[in-house]
Amino acid sequence: xxxxxxxxxxxxxxxxxxxxxxxxxxxxxxxxxxxxxxxxxxxxxxxxxxxxxxxxxxxxxxxxxxxxxxxxxxxxxxxxxxxxxxxxxxxxxxxxxxxxxxxxxxxxxxxxxxxxxxxxxxxxxxxxxxxxxxxxxxxxxxxxxxxxxxxxxxxxxxxxxxxxxxxxxxxxxxxxxxxxxxxxxxxxxxxxxxxxxxxxxxxxxxxxxxxxxxxxxxxxxxxxxxxxxxxxxxxxxxxxxxxxxxxxxxxxxxxxxxxxxxxxxxxxxxxxxxxxxxxxxxxxxxxxxxxxxxxxxxxxxxxxxxxxxxxxxxxxxxxxxxxxxxxxxxxxxxxxxxxxxxxxxxxxxxxxxxxxxxxxxxxxxxxxxxxxxxxxxxxxxxxxxxxxxxxxxxxxxxxxxxxxxxxxxxxxxxxxxxxxxxxxxxxxxxxxxxxxxxxxxxxxxxxxxxxxxxxxx
Numbered sequence: 001x002x003x004x005x006x007x008x009x010x011x012x013x014x015x016x017x018x019x020x021x022x023x024x025x026x027x028x029x030x031x032x033x034x035x036x037x038x039x040x041x042x043x044x045x046x047x048x049x050x051x052x053x054x055x056x057x058x059x060x061x062x063x064x065x066x067x068x069x070x071x072x073x074x075x076x077x078x079x080x081x082x083x084x085x086x087x088x089x090x091x092x093x094x095x096x097x098x099x100x101x102x103x104x105x106x107x108x109x110x111x112x113x114x115x116x117x118x119x120x121x122x123x124x125x126x127x128x129x130x131x132x133x134x135x136x137x138x139x140x141x142x143x144x145x146x147x148x149x150x151x152x153x154x155x156x157x158x159x160x161x162x163x164x165x166x167x168x169x170x171x172x173x174x175x176x177x178x179x180x181x182x183x184x185x186x187x188x189x190x191x192x193x194x195x196x197x198x199x200x201x202x203x204x205x206x207x208x209x210x211x212x213x214x215x216x217x218x219x220x221x222x223x224x225x226x227x228x229x230x231x232x233x234x235x236x237x238x239x240x241x242x243x244x245x246x247x248x249x250x251x252x253x254x255x256x257x258x259x260x261x262x263x264x265x266x267x268x269x270x271x272x273x274x275x276x277x278x279x280x281x282x283x284x285x286x287x288x289x290x291x292x293x294x295x296x297x298x299x300x301x302x303x304x305x306x307x308x309x310x311x312x313x314x315x316x317x318x319x320x321x322x323x324x325x326x327x328x329x330x331x332x333x334x335x336x337x338x339x340x341x342x343x344x345x346x347x348x349x350x351x352x353x354x355x356x357x358x359x360x361x362x363x364x365x366x367x368x369x370x371x372x373x374x375x376x377x378x379x380x381x382x383x384x385x386x387x388x389x390x391x392x393x394x395x396x397x398x399x400x401x402x403x404x405x406x407x408x409x410x411x412x413x414x415x416x417x418x419x420x421x422x423x424x425x426x427x428x429x430x431x432x433x434x435x436x437x438x439x440x441x442x443x444x445x446x447x448x449x450x451x452x453x454x455x456x457x
Contacts, residue, residue: 007080007336011204014087016228019197021094022106023053023232025240026193026280030185032244033256033287039178042238042361048179049186050234056190057226060272061198061216071136072114074206074213076126081329081336082117083204088343089113089322095350097310101239101359104310105278109318110196111136116319117326139270140278140311144285147266151286154258155293162254174253181260186233188267189279190226197225238359248287248303255290262286281311 030052031045040048072078090106090113097104111132118126162170198217201224205211211218217225251259263286267279284307291299325343328335 005208007084008204008208008210010336010340011080011084011087012201012224014084014091015197015200015204016224018087018091018094018106018110018200019194019225019228020232021091021098022110022193022197023050023229024235024237025094025098025106025232026103026189027233027237027241030182030189030260030283032241032283033251033259033290034178034182035241036244036251037178037253037256039175039253039256040182042241045182046234046361048183049189050230052183052186053190053194053233054226054230056187056192057194057198057222057229059187059191061195061222071111071128071131072118072203073126073128074203076118076122078118078122078126078203078207080204080207082121082326083114083200083207084336085121085325085329085339086110086113086115086117086322087200088325088339089116089318089320092321092343092346093314093318095347097314098237098239099350099354100310101243102307102310103240103244103280103284104307104314105140105280107193107196107278107280108136108140108311108314110200112315112318113322114200115315116322119319120323120326121330140281143266143270143278144281144288146285147262147282148285148289148292150262150266151259151289152293154262155255155290158254158258159294171253174257177257178253178260181257181264184264185260185267185279185283188264190229192267192270192279194225194229197228198222201225238361239354242359243303243307244284244287248284248291248300248307251287251290252294255294258293259283259286259290262289278311 027046027049030049031040034040035042035045087110090109093104093109093112094106115127115132195217198221201221202211202215202217205218205221206213206215260283263279263283266282266286270282284304288299288304325339329339
């Protein structure tokens with residue numbers, strides 16, 4: 001019993017570590033658009049998100065029940081070391097994608113880790129395949145599409161409603177709307193993602209005989225999971241915030257408001273139904289939808305493609321890491337210790353690599369290098385060109401001025417060449433020498449003045 005109690009304690013600590021990584025990995029879901037548009041300062045944004053994540057953790061336990069008894073069969077001989085291995089797989093994949101700045105799904109990393117470890121240790125009878133399809137795979141495909149369409153429609157409606165208003169008149173309203181919608185997303189994130197860790201800890205307690213099967217998470221489990229995800233959120237996953245806020249599309253305040261509102265509605269609805277969907281995929285889909293919803297908006301499809309590849313790889317990649325960890329953990333105490341040491345070593349290496357090019361609140365809004373427009377973007381811009389507005393143009397041609405008044409006039413060449421000085425006699429523009437008005441141009445001016453003088457005589 002002491003061994004089991006110690007092992008359960010290790011699982012609980014590991015689950016809270018995963019919850020912590022989930023927090024800083026998914027901060028971008030709620031706050032990337034708010035930070036990128038300047039509606040909130042980065043530190044204030046993550047502090048607000050952390051507090052609301054903690055509050056959201058207490059609002060529902062439906063998703064926790066899906067984790068603890070829906071996907072994994074808690075009566076199929078699941079042991080604490082299996083859950084430990086699954087958590088290791090999820091943590092490693094979270095850190096790998098964080099290092100790459102890719103907003104992958106922490107939820108799917110957790111599901112993949114648990115499924116991979118269970119398949120190795122217990123077999124296929126330990127996984128509820130129908131629940132995986134209905135509550136994981138289908139929402140994974142549908143959620144970003146639904147959120148993207150909702151965000152695109154909301155963006156178009158927002159711009160249409162404000163089309164006759166000056167930008168400065170609507171700026172304050174959009175700022176308030178972004179802050180409110182970001183708060184709603186943070187609250188929704190707490191009701192969905194924090195519960196996943198609650199479900200894992202509850203599953204560990206059930207397998208150790210501490211609580212009865214199908215029991216709700218104890219209050220201390222809810223509180224600890226909420227605190228862990230809130231702390232991770234407060235530290236801020238700045239790399240992923242940069243990708244979400246600047247890497248997918250250039251977000252304007254109306255788009256940010258529309259994207260966050262659509263994402264919050266989707267997440268809250270799924271939490272009510274007990275669907276453990278990926279808030280990352282929902283928010284990423286909403287940001288892409290807002291880019292498509294603005295007339296002339298551009299979506300960086302290469303970034304979107306890398307994100308989609310990470311989404312597809314998350315379940316199997318985390319599952320493979322967890323399967324290897326489960327094989328090692330099944331060897332006994334030394335195997336569990338080896339898994340822990342290897343996991344710490346991998347996490348340390350990833351952290352050191354991240355310090356080569358650190359990203360924090362001071363440089364999070366430095367966008368990526370400009371991406372050339374692809375075929376899709378060019379086609380969309382041909383159908384819906386960017387709205388007319390103040391753009392940088394070439395200097396207008398100077399109005400005609402009588403020749404005497406132009407004697408000392410200096411004009412600027414539109415393409416940035418040398419200044420142009422008007423000839424004092426003929427009023428013809430003459431390019432100035434970079435070191436003064438002499439040389440060839442002075443000779444030409446002298447010849448023209450001589451001709452003009454002979455003609456006048």
